Amino acid sequence: MYDFAIIGGGPTGYAAAMYAGRLNLKTIIFTGAPGGLIITTDFVDNYPGFKHISGYDLFSNVQEHARSYEITEISAEATSVRSNDRGAFIIQTKKDSHETKTVLFATGASHRKITVPGAAEFENKGIHYCALCDGFAYKGKIVAIVGGADSAAKESLELAQNAEIVYILCRGSALRGEPVNVTRVHQNKKIKLVTNINPVKIIGKERVEGVELDRPYEGSAILKVQGIFVAIGHIPQSELSLQLGVLRNEKKEIVINRFTETNVHGVYAAGDVSDTPFKQMIIGCAEGVMAAYRAYEHLAKAI
Ligand SMILES: Cc1cc2nc3c(=O)[nH]c(=O)nc-3n(C[C@H](O)[C@H](O)[C@H](O)COP(=O)(O)OP(=O)(O)OC[C@H]3O[C@@H](n4cnc5c(N)ncnc54)[C@H](O)[C@@H]3O)c2cc1C
Known part of the structure; x- marks a missing residue:
């Protein structure tokens, strides 16, 4: 069984994976088409530490950093997620399924x-x-x-x-x-x-x-x-979270608290899919890291 499953292979998902790897959480990430929205922009001038970098290079740095830890990457979309009678969650792709103690939705948004x-x-x-x-x-x-x-x-x-x-x-x-x-x-x-x-x-x-x-x-x-x-905005890709009874707002963003927790115990959301108003890569990465840390604390208490 995994400790921490991340659904979403954008910058938020890989930032969470990087930190979860550091915390020795047994981590799995379902990436779908990796990269997310940031790889569609030619330049990013507002990510601390990089005065000017392409969106693709910035994402690749985050991905490479995450890969320097022991994480499992599944290059498929998660098609369903449900809880089981062991108090854990089952995430399914078209090919197989995986059991995890905690889940992070980092599924981002699609173009309106x-x-x-x-x-x-x-x-x-x-x-x-x-x-x-x-x-x-x-x-x-x-x-x-x-x-x-x-x-x-x-x-x-x-x-x-x-x-x-x-x-x-x-x-x-x-x-x-x-x-x-x-x-x-x-x-x-x-x-x-x-x-x-x-x-x-x-x-x-x-x-x-x-x-x-x-x-x-x-x-x-x-x-x-x-x-x-x-370029008229984005729609959160939050449908999957409904299968766990996760609360969304009227914009279909997943409602989280300042620790990235949703209303469902052990389930987190971060980045563009969450109800945080400022949709930027730095915010998503920070929320992803917070989710990993919160899952770590949650699991430590459960032991
Ligand atoms: C044109 C443009 C320019 C931008 N410029 C900047 C900028 O200069 N600076 C900045 O900070 N931000 C910028 N942004 C915003 C930034 O791109 C986003 O805030 C950031 O990409 C959010 O990352 P995310 O990982 O939360 O979501 P996303 O980037 O949307 O990534 C979500 C990922 O989840 C995957 N996914 C979705 N559903 C599933 C599923 N069921 N199973 C598995 N995987 C799934 C998707 O395939 C995708 O890889 C820009 C955005 C756009 C559109």
């Missing part, structure tokens, strides 16, 4: 999809959710970002490295992001911020050719673009 007409039809045919993954295809082209927070700011800077013009279509009256990123956006001559505007329809034949707006911009309600990148 845009739902205007045409958006689903043109997904990957001009509608994208990751500038780092798909932005290179728009070298010398005109693109738009839908969104108004820090992710939209960062995605626009990434796209501006290749695209000729990047419109940010922001529904609010200003771009809300880290001030340093907002300043970079305003200083970038390729980026045009358009505020108080919403897309209402995606237009095209085979691929995206434009977007219809809810008010005219520069004399037209149709903005001609070849690509549209969506």
Whole structure:
């Protein structure tokens, strides 16, 4: 039986695994597709100890650090989790199942999809959710970002490295992001911020050719673009936790206390799936470490 099972192979999960390894907890991590959201960003300038590093490299450092301890990695998704009559938990994948004394949900979040007409039809045919993954295809082209927070700011800077013009279509009256990123956006001559505007329809034949707006911009309600990148937030991947009766809030985030404990004894949550308001890698890593330590204390008391 494992002491500590982590569901989620993003930075939060691997930070928890690193610390659990140090605490000699018999640890298993179910990674799904490892890396999480941080590997979709080109640069991270706000992680203490690294002035400037790519999201991929930063994640790989955390993963490598965790791997320097004895942990078991399962490169599959956890498909179910239930408690058993031994007071433990059974985590199942499509292939096998594993028993554990404690569980950490570090399942993160997925991109919130845009739902205007045409958006689903043109997904990957001009509608994208990751500038780092798909932005290179728009070298010398005109693109738009839908969104108004820090992710939209960062995605626009990434796209501006290749695209000729990047419109940010922001529904609010200003771009809300880290001030340093907002300043970079305003200083970038390729980026045009358009505020108080919403897309209402995606237009095209085979691929995206434009977007219809809810008010005219520069004399037209149709903005001609070849690509549209969506950065309108994320949805917590918390469904699995319901199988254990874990409490979620109205945003479907898992409710935790300051020790990352959920309402279910021996079950923790950390990172973007939790109800902590500031979704950043440093917060997820810290919460992951707290969960590992809390599980360690819980198990020590149970002995
Ligand atoms: C464009 C962009 C830029 C960003 N820039 C920054 C930045 O500069 N600085 C910063 O600190 N943060 C940044 N962030 C936020 C940061 O990426 C997240 O806060 C961080 O990735 C959260 O990590 P996590 O491990 O909690 O969740 P995630 O990164 O979402 O990872 C969750 C992991 O769990 C796995 N998973 C899900 N369900 C299961 C399952 N059932 N079984 C097994 N595995 C599962 C997923 O495959 C994934 O690997 C940015 C985010 C975006 C989108």
